Amino acid sequence: xxxxxxxxxxxxxxxxxxxxxxxxxxxxxxxxxxxxxxxxxxxxxxxxxxxxxxxxxxxxxxxxxxxxxxxxxxxxxxxxxxxxxxxxxxxxxxxxxxxxxxxxxxxxxxxxxxxxxxxxxxxxxxx
Numbered sequence: 001x002x003x004x005x006x007x008x009x010x011x012x013x014x015x016x017x018x019x020x021x022x023x024x025x026x027x028x029x030x031x032x033x034x035x036x037x038x039x040x041x042x043x044x045x046x047x048x049x050x051x052x053x054x055x056x057x058x059x060x061x062x063x064x065x066x067x068x069x070x071x072x073x074x075x076x077x078x079x080x081x082x083x084x085x086x087x088x089x090x091x092x093x094x095x096x097x098x099x100x101x102x103x104x105x106x107x108x109x110x111x112x113x114x115x116x117x118x119x120x121x122x123x124x125x126x127x
Contacts, residue, residue: 010113010117013125040063046078058071081095084099
């Protein structure tokens, strides 16, 4: 099966994606990750105003199969959270790179984004 891997995102080995959106970085989990997890029933995210550190846990996603930690691709302040996921966690399954986004972060270190996996590197990892 071939998974969606948008060219405008960078990736973590733990299957989170990051996309620059103006001055912020939007974050979610990949198509591969949502497929592996199965039907997502709950997403726990930090509140706006909290800070996250790259490569550390920022939340949890729970599916009918498993509970999985979420890791931050970049460090910075959480400036937006997708509150729609509280009532509709299935957005993560239906549209992981669109309506299923999780956080927007004001990055504290731009270089962290550049150190993430490229689409080709991530595709090689999931092949």
